[in-house]
Amino acid sequence: MASPHVDVDDLIATLEQIRQRGHSAHTVFRDWVELMLFALQRRDEPYLEILEGYRERADMDQPDGQRSADLFANAFGQLQERMAETDADVLGAVYEEYGMSSDAFGQHFTPHPVCEMMAEISGIVDDSETDGRQTVLDPACGSGRMLLVGARHQPTSLFVGQDKDPLCAKMAALNCCFFNIDAYIVQGDSLTVKYQRAWQTSHSPMGGSVRELDEDETEDLRDSLTAAFENMAKEQSKDDASQASEAQNVNVSTLSGREQASLLAFDSDH
Template identity: 85%
Template structure:
């Protein structure tokens, strides 16, 4: 189904109550995202560290249910309800409506209808043509909107997203968890293969889970991606590229060998059962 217009006015109104108590919109949204991410990982220490910034009189001298920590929890509940109603990237919609996107960095999320169209016209590889599970890759994933649309069409696939904006990477990790996808989300520049942090989300019948990889696991993830690309690039002969060009002219799908380095590495490293 196509994603409808996402109304997030009630969510923004809740976050605005916190902002008006002496906080910036950016810090409120960032802290809300991180609180949700830490809560889902059951990481109490960093969760409580964030809440220390919301213990001023303006935050705590409120009736029960209206304190800033309560409002963060209320916004989390509103987010879950709206996602259930729309099956859309509600978190990314709040990010955009709350004025968090940046013209200076060329940061604009792909509209939901465009994501639906792109997913609809993308070539689908038949299972018989692959050695393992299919992989969906977005090397500049933002809030993970394209991955979520792909997840509705191919929930059994593995999803790999990367974004150099720390907040966007965290939103993408949350979204993949919320939508119960098997995914790896990397914070870092896909053009330079820079991996700063990474999260893994895991599908289960009881709902998705998320965990942050430690430094060694993140480095292993990077090595597996780049290693897969280097090994495969050596096997690609010039004639193969020419044949791919001819197939492309004839309207046939292009093999993975014609993708860019980062795309090729991600697809090949994860094109297997986990």
């Protein structure tokens, strides 16, 4: 269920007015997400193409402010207001709550308090001790909730989220834009390192922006991230080997009698 401190009833009521005109809940939510994403990228053609599906006579006969296009826009405004009030993943909460009555949704995201705890355990809340900019990765990001929590603690980091579900990836891209985060959001399988699409969101004093990468940029992103993670794994392997070597070179004479006996017993077993 949605996080208890995020009330999305009014938002769902607005989307429900559209659904009752002959659309499925999943279609309405998906189109709402894509309309917001296209609007923020100023992509008029696909935006208008979606709205063509909501121009039935019963809809066009509605008074001003009650047509589906107006209701989608109203829901966008309600979303922004609720995010400002809660500083939370309201979009993901709407997805969870609205999807309860639909088999087409079928995903539930990590609750906000658990995200806070996971960020603390993983060290995201600590000041970075690394040189240069820190990168925070969530390989199954859902709506990007973990990235939002991490960005509150380390706003200057670069965040990378990936999810194989197209709708989740789009929600994560929107959230990173809404919360003014420098991030890359990838639609693709983290295990097979396959990227279908990718979006870049950028921080600025005027607010976040979002753009979809083209095929070449997406491939370059995949190559650069793969190389970075491979290098990180190699460095970690070197550190582990160094620590193991140091452990083997412990001066036995500095150990207590019981510690020396335990070490000798261990060596005799090997």
